[in-house]
Amino acid sequence: MNKILTTLFIATFLFFCAPVNSQSLDQRTIRIGINSDEVFTTIRIQSFSGNWRVEFGGASPTRDLLTEGEDCTIMLVPKGMVARFSDGKEFGQGYNSITISGGELLNFEIPDQPPVLLQGILEVGYKETSIQLVNKISVHQHVVSSVSKIGITNEPESLKALCVMARTRLAWHLANPQHKEENYDICDKDHCFPFSGCGYNRELVDILASMTSDQTLTYGGKVIMPRYHNTCGGRISSARDIYGEDEPYHPSHPDLLDGKGSENCFHSPGFHWSIELQKADFLDFLSLAFAGGAERVYTGWEPAKVDANGRIYQVTLRGRLPKSISGIEFHRELSEYFGPNGIKSMKFTMELLRRTIIFRGMGQGEGVGLCIYGADGLAKKSQKYLEILKFYYPGTEVKMKAEK
Ligand SMILES: [Zn+2]
Ligand SMILES: [Zn+2]
Known part of the structure; x- marks a missing residue:
């Protein structure tokens, strides 16, 4: 008996000593608040590809399947959320959560907004008089979607630099949640990180995100919140001047590579x-x-x-x-x-x-940190992504793997 207890004790001890973060950063799930600043009471979802499980949570939970091509309208009414499928099926009980998962691509629309394609899991809930949407995807998927959207280039080294910047921003938000009151880690607005679903995804970015998998920018051993903008117009400003923040890795400097022609972002339409x-x-x-x-x-x-x-x-x-x-x-x-x-x-x-x-x-944007057109210009001047990151975030190091 004692032996069993000892074994059990050791097993438990080993279990708790196992590295907590052994999972790679890129595989971690991130919860994104979608259309977080809008008020809406109706959404329409459609299975773009694959069959999606729709689980209705509440007093009498139930589930159904959204098959490819089929759509479903969810409405918020006083008793909770109700749904109607395109095959005529009605779910009128009033539910407090609806979880949609298991398919490949989901199309969703809220009134007066363009449709958005999503992967992963979509959680539909509500707060006061508005539906709230949370999309759960992996950090890798977020990096691919956001960099595909903001990257203006096909230069691999510039896109790799953007992948590391994007992943670092996500890692910082996971560690420093800015929306503690909400059930998501990050929202889809500029102050967190813009996200418009996976409809813009580019194959090349997917490959480059995998090549730089788990790499993040650190300063003094800590993950930073890297800032970026579209075009600096030749001169980058410091975080101290623009935001009043003491971030030594966001100094003021010209966006110019010594002896290599004009400003790195000179080719930007916003220069x-x-x-x-x-x-x-x-x-x-x-x-x-x-x-x-x-x-x-x-x-x-x-x-x-x-x-x-x-x-x-x-x-x-x-x-x-x-x-x-x-x-x-x-x-x-x-x-x-x-x-x-x-x-x-x-x-x-x-x-x-x-x-x-x-x-x-x-210039276009706030002018602190990485200049997206400048990163493209640096790649065209044969700079590698680690050099581009060092140029825009001086004093930082690229940590190659997530901490074990
Ligand atoms: Zn936010
Ligand atoms: Zn620039």
Whole structure:
């Protein structure tokens, strides 16, 4: 008896001593909040390929199969979620969760939004008056989907650098959850990491993600939150200036390789840009984007602080009570109001005419960390992905395998 107990004890002890993270990072599951900032009460899902199990959870759980080509509409009503399949089957009990899994590709649509293709598991739940969607896929699948979407290039070395950047961002979010109140690890918005399903997946990116499997960027032994943008316009700004964050691996430096021609992102359509806006439209923007009662009506604005690279990082809104906001916040509002092709970055000058303002700028995005067009330019200048990563994240190391 004693011997059995001892054996059991040792077995248990060994079990708990086994490496907790023996699973590779790329195989780990990541939970993504889909359309997390939208409010919607109806979704339509369709099996694009494979047969999907649909499990309804609640007081009287039940399940069904969504076969290839078949679709199903899920609606949130006061008693919970109800569903109707295209073959006429109804699930009207009112469920608090619906889990869809087991197939290959799932197409889903919410009203007024383009359809999105998903892999893995889709969990449908609700909070207050909106359906909530969580897509569970592997870190590898997320890397492939996000890099396929943001990578503008076919240069393997540049795409490999993006794969390591993307994986590092996911690893950082798994370790530092920003949505603790929610049932997901990361959302699909820019502040976490944009995700638009697997509909853009590229075979080449899949291969390169596997080739760089498990590799992450560390600084002082810790996984970093690597920043990136589309085009810096020749000069990269520091995280300290732009975000007020002390991140030594995000310094200010020119996007220029010594002795190798022009700026690395010079070929980007966003390197130089200009746009002419009506003064009246800009006033509308100020009052709509920053309005907050009669006390806060803003009738003008001016750059308050500009960094050494010409990027405006603090803005003063003029009105009865002037207000100071960050350049990043101002730019996010500008992009929302005038669209992504309006004012592409905060690195610009203005020419005031009688009725209009001409904005002349350089770069697209926030301008800190890896410049996507610059990474492409560096690959074209024969730089390897580890050199590209060192260039944009100085002082970091690439850890080759996830910690055991
Ligand atoms: Zn988020
Ligand atoms: Zn650049």
